[in-house]
Amino acid sequence: MRVLLVDDEVEYVSTLAERLSFRGIDAIWVSSAMDALERIRQERFDIAVLDVKMPKMGGIELKQIIEKIHPDMKFIYLTGHGSEHDYQKGVTDGVSYLIKPVNLDKLMSTMNQAMINGGS
Amino acid sequence: MSIVEKLKPVFLEYPATGEGRYKYTFNYRKIWQMVIMLTAAVTLIPLIIITCIDYNVTQRSIESEISLRARRTASNTKRAISFFLSERKAALDFIIHDNARKALTDMDRLSTILKNLQAGFGGFMDIGVINDHGIQVAYSGTHNLGGKDYSDQAWFNKVVARGVYISEVFLGFRNKPHLVIAVKSQLDQGAFYVLRATIDTDQFNEILSSLELNGKGDVFLINRNQVIQTPSRHHGDVLSLVDIPVPEYSDRTRVKVFQDQKMEQYVVGYAYIPDTDFILMIVKQKAALMKSWYATRSNLIGFLLISITVILGVIVFVTTYLVNQMFFSDRKRAKAMHRIEYDNKLATVGRLAAGVAHEINNPLAIINEKAGLIKDIFVFREKYSADDKLMGLVDSVISSVARCGTITKRLLNFARHMDESFQVVEIGTVIREVLGFLGKEAEYRSIEISVEVPNSFPKIECDRGKLQQVLLNIVNNAFFAIESEGKLSIQVKQRDEKYLTVTISDSGCGIPEKELELIFEPFFTKKSDQGGTGLGLSITYQLVEEAGGCIKVKSEVGVGTSFIVNLPFKPKPRKEANTCESF
Numbered sequence: 001m002r003v004l005l006v007d008d009e010v011e012y013v014s015t016l017a018e019r020l021s022f023r024g025i026d027a028i029w030v031s032s033a034m035d036a037l038e039r040i041r042q043e044r045f046d047i048a049v050l051d052v053k054m055p056k057m058g059g060i061e062l063k064q065i066i067e068k069i070h071p072d073m074k075f076i077y078l079t080g081h082g083s084e085h086d087y088q089k090g091v092t093d094g095v096s097y098l099i100k101p102v103n104l105d106k107l108m109s110t111m112n113q114a115m116i117n118g119g120s
Numbered sequence: 121m122s123i124v125e126k127l128k129p130v131f132l133e134y135p136a137t138g139e140g141r142y143k144y145t146f147n148y149r150k151i152w153q154m155v156i157m158l159t160a161a162v163t164l165i166p167l168i169i170i171t172c173i174d175y176n177v178t179q180r181s182i183e184s185e186i187s188l189r190a191r192r193t194a195s196n197t198k199r200a201i202s203f204f205l206s207e208r209k210a211a212l213d214f215i216i217h218d219n220a221r222k223a224l225t226d227m228d229r230l231s232t233i234l235k236n237l238q239a240g241f242g243g244f245m246d247i248g249v250i251n252d253h254g255i256q257v258a259y260s261g262t263h264n265l266g267g268k269d270y271s272d273q274a275w276f277n278k279v280v281a282r283g284v285y286i287s288e289v290f291l292g293f294r295n296k297p298h299l300v301i302a303v304k305s306q307l308d309q310g311a312f313y314v315l316r317a318t319i320d321t322d323q324f325n326e327i328l329s330s331l332e333l334n335g336k337g338d339v340f341l342i343n344r345n346q347v348i349q350t351p352s353r354h355h356g357d358v359l360s361l362v363d364i365p366v367p368e369y370s371d372r373t374r375v376k377v378f379q380d381q382k383m384e385q386y387v388v389g390y391a392y393i394p395d396t397d398f399i400l401m402i403v404k405q406k407a408a409l410m411k412s413w414y415a416t417r418s419n420l421i422g423f424l425l426i427s428i429t430v431i432l433g434v435i436v437f438v439t440t441y442l443v444n445q446m447f448f449s450d451r452k453r454a455k456a457m458h459r460i461e462y463d464n465k466l467a468t469v470g471r472l473a474a475g476v477a478h479e480i481n482n483p484l485a486i487i488n489e490k491a492g493l494i495k496d497i498f499v500f501r502e503k504y505s506a507d508d509k510l511m512g513l514v515d516s517v518i519s520s521v522a523r524c525g526t527i528t529k530r531l532l533n534f535a536r537h538m539d540e541s542f543q544v545v546e547i548g549t550v551i552r553e554v555l556g557f558l559g560k561e562a563e564y565r566s567i568e569i570s571v572e573v574p575n576s577f578p579k580i581e582c583d584r585g586k587l588q589q590v591l592l593n594i595v596n597n598a599f600f601a602i603e604s605e606g607k608l609s610i611q612v613k614q615r616d617e618k619y620l621t622v623t624i625s626d627s628g629c630g631i632p633e634k635e636l637e638l639i640f641e642p643f644f645t646k647k648s649d650q651g652g653t654g655l656g657l658s659i660t661y662q663l664v665e666e667a668g669g670c671i672k673v674k675s676e677v678g679v680g681t682s683f684i685v686n687l688p689f690k691p692k693p694r695k696e697a698n699t700c701e702s703f
Contacts, residue, residue, distance in 0.1 A: 012482065014484045019496050100525075101485040
């Protein structure tokens with residue numbers, strides 16, 4: 001399972017990637033939407049964990065763009081901003097929504113769930 | 121709202137001016153008084169003035185009518201009396217001219233003349249001839265008065281001087297009221313004689329008594345010494361003094377108003393009868409004459425009083441109604457203003473909390489992951505995995521972060537309520553969320569909190585934020601009431617198909633009975649020294665009402681207070697009446 005982690009908090013996202021790799025998950029991290037798009041064009045990923053609020057482009061917008069490039073990709077939102085509005089949007093898109101700080105086991109089970117359900 | 125409530129000046133129950141920023145826009149008492157006074161003045165003063173003018177004009181016209189009528193009667197009667205007397209005087213004149221002196225001293229002739237006079241005029245009692253020495257030389261009549269000397273009597277001198285004399289009424293030795301008419305006949309060389317006749321007053325009285333007079337009227341003659349000459353109905357006997365003063369002399373008929381000793385007023389029409397001492401008096405009781413006026417007057421005054429009452433009533437009613445409406449809308453406005461203020465404050469606090477939570481969440485997530493990584497390294501490299509102490513430390517860091525995470529999530533959840541939307545919520549969850557913030561405080565103050573929610577309690581549809589606010593306000597109040605060591609219990613029950621009941625009871629100090637009515641009033645607070653605005657419960661009340669529920673309070677001083685909140689499972693359409701009264 002190849003995972004792309006997108007979050008503007010480098011310290012956070014890098015550590016998360018490292019921890020996932022301990023558990024046998026191939027996790028690549030980038031710290032902005034632009035970097036993520038660049039990476040997407042070069043490589044294939046099964047699932048993307050997106051921060052909802054990032055400078056310039058947020059996770060929701062990013063998801064819409066990635067979906068056009070790779071319609072099969074699955075998504076999970078991860079955010080420190082527990083806004084109801086975004087949450088509702090996440091649910092209607094059929095995307096799981098996790099709030100930081102997140103338990104790593106929970107994140108992994110959500111990812112597995114997304115893979116099984118096909119993300120929708 | 122019943123009519124009585126509409127009429128009740130509600131604003132009088134409140135202080136004339138509020139304090140500080142809760143001041144009312146207007147001083148309603150003053151407005152109310154001013155409007156009533158001004159409106160009453162501009163409507164009632166003209167009414168009263170017009171009524172007074174009408175009163176005076178009518179009274180004066182009635183008085184002048186009365187006076188005119190009295191004068192006319194007096195004048196007519198005066199003419200009748202003068203005519204009566206001059207007729208008799210003329211008769212005596214005729215006798216003098218028709219008979220030589222000698223013939224008159226003839227007793228037979230004189231008694232024939234008397235008989236003729238009695239037959240022709242009536243009322244003649246006797247007739248006599250008196251010579252220039254005052255001696256009655258001939259007499260015919262019921263008494264034997266021949267030879268009587270009148271020379272020293274006043275009337276004789278008067279007749280000598282004036283030629284004619286009409287006496288006052290007197291009893292004389294006949295003991296019957298009568299009067300005397302004497303006519304002087306001039307002879308040659310200064311000699312003269314006097315023809316004297318006595319007339320009884322019956323005919324005289326008849327003229328007067330035949331007059332029909334209204335207003336307890338009375339007509340009689342008096343002399344200039346106030347002595348009654350002819351019978352009077354109400355003012356004394358013949359030859360006694362009349363109770364009315366002698367009116368001043370006038371050659372014409374006049375009308376005057378007199379007052380007797382009993383303060384009763386009389387309208388007196390009077391006339392001095394020429395060539396006599398008689399004064400004709402037509403006396404009417406003013407009160408009796410004015411009777412019809414008094415009826416009109418009481419109608420007028422009654423109408424005025426009724427009008428004043430009705431006008432005042434309408435003014436007071438309308439003013440009270442309008443000022444009440446003003447007062448209510450002003451209060452509503454003040455309430456709304458403070459609601460907005462409160463909401464803004466709350467929103468600010470919410471945003472601040474959310475901001476803080478966001479900001480903390482990110483570093484918290486980093487700590488979480490870093491600690492996780494440390495643990496991972498320990499676990500996966502197996503170098504330190506056996507070191508329980510190290511693992512324990514890392515676990516403690518991770519669990520502390522998890523605790524912080526719970527707090528920030530809670531804060532974020534709480535701050536979310538700004539969106540006005542209905543959600544399906546579990547009441548138990550909401551209660552625990554609210555209590556989550558107060559858990560530590562409860563622990564410090566030894567407050568035992570128990571929450572009872574039945575298993576698989578139906579979910580409710582409501583505005584989560586508002587529900588939180590309602591519960592938080594009530595729980596905060598309960599915490600305030602319990603100083604330390606006490607119990608707070610929250611019970612949720614299904615009331616019926618439509619409603620659930622949340623009972624929040626504390627074992628605090630309780631609320632005195634007279635304050636119970638006031639606690640939902642805006643700005644009522646006992647915590648002003650601790651930053652209370654007095655808005656918490658009033659907003660709670662409003663929120664519950666808006667949700668279609670109702671809130672009640674039971675309290676006993678020293679025992680505790682229970683707030684009972686009834687809420688519908690589903691929000692009600694706005695139009696539907698609130699069924700709070702049914703609880």
